[in-house]
Amino acid sequence: MPLISWKPEYTVNNEELDSHHQQLFDLLNMVYDHVMNSLEVDFVLPMIEKLSDFMIYHFSAEENRMRENRIPEIDAHIAKHREFTNTIEILKTHYNGNNLEIAQELIILLGNWLLSHVLLEDKKYSEVSLGIE
Numbered sequence: 001m002p003l004i005s006w007k008p009e010y011t012v013n014n015e016e017l018d019s020h021h022q023q024l025f026d027l028l029n030m031v032y033d034h035v036m037n038s039l040e041v042d043f044v045l046p047m048i049e050k051l052s053d054f055m056i057y058h059f060s061a062e063e064n065r066m067r068e069n070r071i072p073e074i075d076a077h078i079a080k081h082r083e084f085t086n087t088i089e090i091l092k093t094h095y096n097g098n099n100l101e102i103a104q105e106l107i108i109l110l111g112n113w114l115l116s117h118v119l120l121e122d123k124k125y126s127e128v129s130l131g132i133e
């Protein structure tokens with residue numbers, strides 16, 4: 001069972017950013033499957049690396065779109081992205097090789113953060129850009 005699934009109601013009214021969110025959810029589910037259903041944790045760290053790289057890529061694309069659309073409170077949103085990027089970095093440095101438990105913790109944290117960020121924070125800019133405020 002997937003950890004989180006993207007649904008049409010999660011849309012942020014931007015095709016590119018919706019597609020990033022879908023790819024992030026897919027990547028996350030793939031790592032989750034791996035980490036929960038197998039003991040081969042050797043592959044987990046590179047997958048988590050790939051996921052966090054894509055997350056960073058998405059943050060910067062999202063921030064650019066927000067700047068272009070002059071979304072208010074952009075600084076607070078960027079600070080949330082930065083704070084989370086730092087948390088991932090800290091957790092990754094504590095991940096030593098084959099520790100399945102830490103890998104599981106990491107992936108659940110990523111999933112929870114991502115889902116609530118998309119639903120609460122990203123939704124805000126999508127509504128502002130549509131003038132729904």
Ligand SMILES: [Fe+2]
Pocket residue numbers: 021058062118122
């Ligand atoms: Fe986002």
Ligand SMILES: [Fe+2]
Pocket residue numbers: 062077081117121122
């Ligand atoms: Fe965001």
